[in-house]
Amino acid sequence: MAYNSNSVNISVEAPIENQIQEITYDGQEIYQAPLTLSESLAKYAQKIDFSRALSEINVKKESGDNSDDSKSDGDSKDAFQSNLWPWDSIRNKLRNAYQEVCVLSDVLTIAKEKRYMVLDPVQQEPIETKPMVQIYARKKALTGAASVLLTGAERLKTSQNELLRNRSTPDFHIELLRLRQNWRLKKVSNSIIGDLSYRTAGSKYAQSGMFEVTKAEEEEKSSSPPSSPMPVPAPAKSNSSLRVTVPSELQGVAYIEVLCQKDQEDLCSANINLLNSAPTTANPDVHWQQKLEAAQNVLFCKELFNQLAKEAVQLQAPIPHMVVGNQIMATVLPGIQLVIGLCHSTSSEKKSSQLTPPPSKSDHDHVLEHSLHQLLREVHHKNTHHPFPHPSSAPLGPSKKRYLAGPMAADRYELLEMTQSETLLEQIIKQAQHFFMRMRTEYVLDTIAKEVKDPLISSHWNTLNSPTQSCVKINISTHGYDAVCRTPLVIHVGEKSLKCICRDGKVMHMSYEPQELRDLIFCHINQHQILAVQALAKTMGWQFLGNSNHLGLGAVEPLGNASSCLLASPIGDRLIAVRCEPQSGVQVSVVHSPRTDFFPSRLVTERKWEHLGGQFREVRLEKMEGRNFLHKMELLMASLTSNS
């Protein structure tokens, strides 16, 4: 039976026309000779692989009837196996169809015989209706669905309740709102990114201050496995439901250390730190506000230091500035260096070890650090606040002066002058110089006040001053005779020089050497003594005969000149000469003329010659009574006057 089905016809029609082999020049077409039957059979047989199916059948049947056919097919298969593959699917389909048809025919044959198999109609099962079971099943299904819904609702409820219960920890969104009000935030795909750089405030520093905002619980879940040894996340959750992640280079605490060294010995040190009581920012349970502020401070310090280092390299100072690692060294005054260092500690242990030494070092002068901050902030401010009016078609930035340069026809020199601006480092060096100048001036004035007791030297520092300019007023007066005479001096302390405005309006310029100021003050003390004596003489009714501030007589002084004056008593019979030297102090001499008793001698025969004066006799001032020089002089004059 299976064998019969083997003779399924496949009708393949050959094209009616034969293929053209060649067309001759006279237009005659030469056709290919049509294939003979056996040739075409062989051709089609080549394309179909019956081999496997046939061989299986052959094994099953064990009949040798069509052995010729199978043999020939097997031969053709052997010969053309390599060409069979393009027809593989067709072969498979044909084979499957063939198999199925075989099976169908077998079944039909068996069924028709009715000897081995009978086909009976299938009795349809009556539907058993058990309503209760169905209801129970539905009920169960609904219960299940309801429980799913209830658990879902429960979950929502508990989450809501938790929020209500934990009123102490604000909601994530409320925290986010607060964060948003204080910091710049934006949403980038799924994460919230913030910016803590000073760029909006005018900074042009390249480093970005990006930070990421995440929800605390989520963060905890994701990060708890790696950071399991740290027990800190738990308190973090209780503090805030929001977490900020700051890049590692901005973590920790940074400050700028300003040290003034005099030959490797610290004169003063200052530490810049906005957050002196800064908490450890590496610790996650710190509030985000503090964390962000600390990070911002780090960024600011970095920018400041970067700027300073850049300027230190660019500036051409007579003594070149040095930039080594995190330190900049600049020479302020000969022998005095300004050291600016950037300290950045990331871990809390390091921080504590670094933060503790500065307080023990010395009393800080926070002025320098503060002015450093101020300087950079000023730069930022200038970057954003351009002078009005803003041009509509010109770049912002040039100063107002430069806008006017065109209309005012400024020349090259003026333009060059406009482009020069002071760098931060120059400014801070100037401030440091001024700081030293002030310190030195204070020291000189105080030591002189201590050394010199007789004329009182009192100095009053002006309240109004600038970081690079201050002013001190010095009053030289004598105790008890303030009304009689006082010598005021004003000293302007600049960056590298001093300017002294004297009593008579003379202006003296001095360098940074303290000795010059010292000499000047001593010179003025002498002048004061002489002037005071003159003024006193006037009040006493004595006559002022003459004075000289720069006496050419006597021993040569190491500094300045001696000054002197000559006074005469009201009736002119007595003279007092005062000589003031910076070194040896005051000398007073007295002469009587004419003397009360006259004894004519061989040389001076008449009394009238006594009016010419005579020998000066020095008064031993230290033996005299009186609190101070002027008092002694007063007593002296009084005694000499009363005698006459």
Place this chain on the structure above:
Amino acid sequence: MTTPRGLPQSKEALLKSYRTRLKDDVKSMLENFEEIVKLAKGEHDTQLSRMTQCEQDTYEMHVRAANIVRAGESLMKLVSDIKQYLILNDFPSVNEAITQNSKLFRTKQAECDQKLMSLRDDMAADLYDLEEEYYNSIYK
């Protein structure tokens, strides 16, 4: 949130997506509930056996219930997303906060300045007196 005219395309799309999410979730809740009710009613022609049908119904109900829960949670997420969006993009309120902050800091600054000034004046006056006293005394 009413959208002002100058809203960029992406923002518009985002808002639209929020709206569609809301509608989809609500619709999904409703539809799933309706389906559950329909299933509870039963009575549909089927070629499956009773037990299989019951099992299938049970399973379908569970899935639909779970869908409702999911839609609910999705709504919660939507609420939180909208909150976040509002917080991050509500520039008028941010500006207000900034203005308020700057005002606060300005007043603080003025206060500090004033205090510092008065302190400076006091100190200057006292310093003058002290300097006077110091330099006029014999103890230096």
